[in-house]
Amino acid sequence: MPLEESLASKLTGTRTTCPYCGVGCGVIANPSDDGQAADIQGDPEHPSNFGKLCSKGSALGETLTLEERLLEPELEGSKTDWNSALDRVAGKFLQTIAEHGPDSVAFYVSGQLLTEDYYVANKLMKGFIGSSNIDTNSRLCMASSVAGHKRAFGTDTVPGCYEDLELADLVVLIGSNFAWCHPVLHQRLLAAKIERGTKIVVVDPRDTATTDAADLHLKIKVGGDVALFNALFAYLANSNAYNDTFVTDHTNGLGSALEVASSFSMDEVVEATGLTIENIETFFEWYEETSRTLSIYSQGVNQSSSGTNKVNAIINCHLITGRIGRPGMGPFSITGQPNAMGGREVGGLANQLAVHMDFEPESLDRVKRFWKAPNLTRGPGLKAVDMFDAVHEGKIKALWIMATNPAVSMPNAAKVRDAIEKCPFVVVSDIVENSDTLTLADVKLPATGWGEKSGTVTNSERRISRQRSFLKPPGNTKHDWEIICEVAQRMGFNGFSFQNPSEIFREYAQMSTFENNQSRDFDIGKFSEVSSSEYDQIKPFQWPKTGNAEQDTSAKRFFANGQFFTIDKRANFVPTPVRSAINLIDTEFDLVLNTGRIRDQWHTMTRTGKTQRLSTHIGEPYVEINPKDALRLNLKDADVAVVSSKWGKAYLRAIVTDRVSQGNVFSPIHWTRRYASRACIDEVTSPAHDPTSGQPELKYTPVNIRKMELEWWAYIGTMKEIEPSQLSGAVYWAISRRGDGWAVELAGDTSTGDLSHYLKSLTSKFPDSEIISFENSVSKEFRYSEFNSNQLQAAVFASFNGPVEADRTWIGQNIGKTLSQEERLRVLAGRPPSGQVSGKIVCSCMGVGSGEILRSIQAGANTVAKVGEQTCAGTNCGSCKPEIAAMIKVQSEVSTKMNLEAAE
Known part of the structure; x- marks a missing residue:
């Protein structure tokens, strides 16, 4: 028996799926006797991670305490029973709709919900309330990918899969700190680099843990992506990589797209991107020469007022070379949340209807008949930024927020907080009692959390996995789907009498295959008659799963046959003009703020903030600033900086570093009023957003910085x-x-x-x-x-x-x-005995500090692997390996300098 199979057979516990990022790692959980903790291991049988976990996943068992949990329903600040709470929710929504119409109410939901929760929420709002005012925090991370996919392919389809990481010869990472945000996949890529010689190009305005492993780092100007990929597109049109057969037989619109892409001279491309001509030429040559090229992109592409154009500029390069749908090649959008994909599939975005159907007449008719929907919506609703503007203006008068924290995570967050405070009726379903958003609610509904609820999630490669419960719901909590269905029934709507998640999943599968006949990409008809026991046993699978073996042969990848989901089955080249950010720097706000994640924290820290292991690597909110800018502003390392924009300000610890270019600053998104005085960076960020996708421009906000005067x-x-x-x-x-x-x-x-x-x-x-x-x-x-x-x-x-x-x-x-x-x-x-200096934690998984790592390096561990052998640092998820490698490099330089001085 192979070692992996032998190991897997010995592991017992509940097989479930990690609740963090879109990688969708399988985990095996064994809870403690009191249910306040669990032993967590990676599932060797899960094809997303093969047993590997990142630092956050490894620490999941430490986040299960009931500390800070919301355990009882509350009305106007006082505990109440469920009947009273749900009667109030149903009654106020009915009253608001009767007085002001269905568009006066809204749901704001989350990629933290399970697909079954998402499905009934979307069904209630669009099918029965009769409004499309349901949007999701996925609008903040992946909406531009959705829009770009639909423009190019006719539907929101991710063509590739994780296996392509091992099969590609060139991997281009665009706007993704892969090593920190998706560390399990990053380790798969690094293994391919070692074993196959895979080249890695990173397109990112910052030096990060990901750029440390790059063969070529294109340190691009913020917002320069369209100019770069337009120039690549134009170059490929006149290269040996141009695939005339594919373009002629399977695409439309090359001429107009190429005309736009060719409008910049190479000198203008250099100016727009900030890159050297030598680096640009190297990148273009590698791309031309490498058939198996994979383009992985994430928030640095999506979170822009030109996000959809960035996505299509990348896709255009794959279409002109025909590098799509085959092993090791294609554009690949990597999602940030555990079920961002599931939300997109059910129709959780305001501009989607359901199961990859939009608002054309035939889809409206089909959905109305399937749901037996009495008040089916007729068109798109308000996207997130516009939705909260409507709340602020008083147009939306009843708002239900589920499993997310928009008072912190939305751009111009102070205005969003003010909007929620002003709204006449606000319901929040959540698991924590002290989130910035929950404190603003009129009705607080205690939901079950990870480990307590059961359902499905979809990861970035379209793989549907089960989340299974292994803990009893604590206190007086209810599942999200259960809460939604009970409110729907109180509102007088039929079609919500589900008894368990398997019944919802079965209806969802039936809807996906209803009058489909391969006309839509999303089809899981194989599960149309799934029983509860069969549902419990579902193993991770990639859709489509139609139940027709012949149709499912291409489930790993889409478009290898050149057939797309447009009317004529051809892909579309999309013209992608270069556009500036909506708000540009000026004399008052002369620095560009970029935002993002850090390695060991997640969203607004309501889960990761509960474990000390994840707070020791970086425990404070900060802003990175280039040394030249810091000198000009009289800022030193560890000063407290005031970062201000037209929309707000934040107080952050200054880190002076050349990881960011002059004129740019970077700050993480995670800190809230729970953990810091004034560190919500989204109070600073611009509400400008992409006109097509509605995704906010969180990577470009003009700011100024000053040193806080302290005593x-x-x-x-x-x-x-x-x-x-x-x-x-x-x-x-x-x-x-x-x-x-x-x-x-x-x-x-x-x-x-x-x-x-x-x-x-x-x-x-x-x-x-x-x-x-x-x-x-x-x-x-x-x-x-x-x-x-x-x-x-x-x-x-x-x-x-x-x-x-x-x-x-x-x-x-x-x-x-x-x-x-x-x-x-x-x-x-304030100091340990000599030789015992801990320093900051570098490896959160193993709790190893910089002091111990430095001592091992000084004792002769001159590789990351040898440091791991001596200290265990870097032997789990590997996301600390770049930091260890940097320490080895610095120590080597110090030793070399000392030897030279001694020789002199």
């Missing part, structure tokens, strides 16, 4: 959580879990008053505790530590000269520990 800085490690409300005395603060307690970075001005008294008010919560303190009047620093029977309860470091220096990782590891007299003094000094 004092402090760092606290404490066993007892400090509530955000207690931190109002600090102008800047950020809180994260650390060890068995919490870490708080804070800073303030003279308005704080007596700093020592203020800090002690935050930490002195133990009446019999022993205080050890130290003060240096020369350096203007003071620090103290608090012990209870030699157990470290709190350690406080304060300075009037700048950010405090202390080994935060080591201090965090000792919070709650019983320490010796020497160790107690070490805590006060």
Whole structure:
């Protein structure tokens, strides 16, 4: 028996799917006796990850506590029963519709929902309420891909699959920090690079963990993608890669698209992209020479006011070469959420109807008959940005938000928050009790979460997998599909009497194949009669699964036969003119803000923020700024920066680095009012959006930056959580879990008053505790530590000269520990014994800090693999390998310099 099969056969537990990104990794879960944790392992049998997990997936078992869970329904801030809550929701929606019409209500849903939840929500809004005002947070990440696919292929079809990563000879990563955002797939790509010599080109305005492995990094100007791929398209039209047979037999529109693409001279392309002519020529030559070319793109392409044009500019290059639908080649959109694809399939976007049908008359008729829908909508609804504008203007008067946090994640978030506050009736279904959005709700509905609910999700390669429950629903929670169906029935609608998710999935499969006859790409008719027991046993599969073996032979890939889903079955070349960002930099806002994810956090941290393991790599909100810009602005590393735009501002720790080009800054999207004073970067971002897809321009916002003038800085490690409300005395603060307690970075001005008294008010919560303190009047620093029977309860470091220096990782590891007299003094000094420096955590999976890695390098571990052998760092998901490699490089340079100096 092969080793993989032997391992898989020994693993027991519930096979389910990870709830984070669109990779869709299979996991095996074994819950603890109290259901507050679980042992999580990658599923070796799942074809998306073959047992591998990233740092977030590995830490899933630590996020299952009931801490901060919403467990009871609430009406106007008071706990209530489900009947009262659902009666209120149904009654208010009916009343609003009766008084103002169906377009006065809206649903805003989420790629965190399961497909079954999504299906009934879409059915209720579009089929029975009679409005298309249902949109999803997938609008923020993948809507431009949907629009680009539909323009080129006639439908929202992802042609390829993950296997293409191993089969491609050239992989072009565009606008994707693959190593951090999709680390399991990145490791598959790196394995192909080692085993097959696959070349990697990265098109990204930043230096990232992904660019470290690139054979060619095209450090493009933000927004320069269309100019680059138009120029490539024009080059390919006159190259040996031009596929005349494919273009002639299977496409339309080459002439007009090529005319637009050829409008820039090469000098203009260089100017628009910021790239050297040498790098451009190298890229074009590699692309021309390599038949098996795979173009992977993500948010850097989609989140733009030209996002749809960027998508089509990439697709045009594959159509002109005929490199689509065959092994190792094609355009490949990688999604950011676990079920962004499932939402697109059911019709969860406002501009879709259902199961890849739009609003043409025959589809409207078909859907109306299938659903027996009395009030079927007739056309598209409001996309996310326009939807919240309508809420703000009072046009939408009843809003139901499900499993997402738009008060943080929408652009111009302060306005969105204000809109939700103004809305006459707001319902929020969620699992946490303290999200920024939930606090604004009139009705709070406690939903079940991952591990408690059951259904399906679809990943980026169109693979449908089961999420299975292995925990009992806690408190008085309900499943999302159940909540939606109960409201629908209270509103008097038939067609929502489902008893379990398998019944919903069965109807969904029936709808996908209803009057299809291969006219639509999405068809899972094989499951039209699936029983509950068969549903429970479904193994991961790629659609289509029509039940017809002959039709399913091409399930891995689409379009190998040159047949598309347009009226004439031909693909469309789409003209993609170069357009500037809608809001450009000027003398007041002279820097371009780019936003994105970091390795160990997810969305607005409602799940990942619960585990200290994921907070130790990066525990504070930050902004990266180029050294030349920092010098001009008098900003130094670790200063607190105020980042401002026309729409808002954020307070962020400055990181001075040449990872970003001059004139550009970068900040992560994750921090909320729960974890920081004012770090919601989407309060800063522009609400400008793509006119076709409606996707916001989150990668380009004009901003300015100034140094926040502060009087004092402090760092606290404490066993007892400090509530955000207690931190109002600090102008800047950020809180994260650390060890068995919490870490708080804070800073303030003279308005704080007596700093020592203020800090002690935050930490002195133990009446019999022993205080050890130290003060240096020369350096203007003071620090103290608090012990209870030699157990470290709190350690406080304060300075009037700048950010405090202390080994935060080591201090965090000792919070709650019983320490010796020497160790107690070490805590006060903020430093471990010589040779034990922890440094910041580099490998979150294995909890390995930079100190331990550096010691292994100094002891002779001169490769990432050898460091892994000695420390275990980098041996799980591998997303820390670029950082380890950089440390090896720096240490090698230091050693070489020392040797040269010694020789002299």
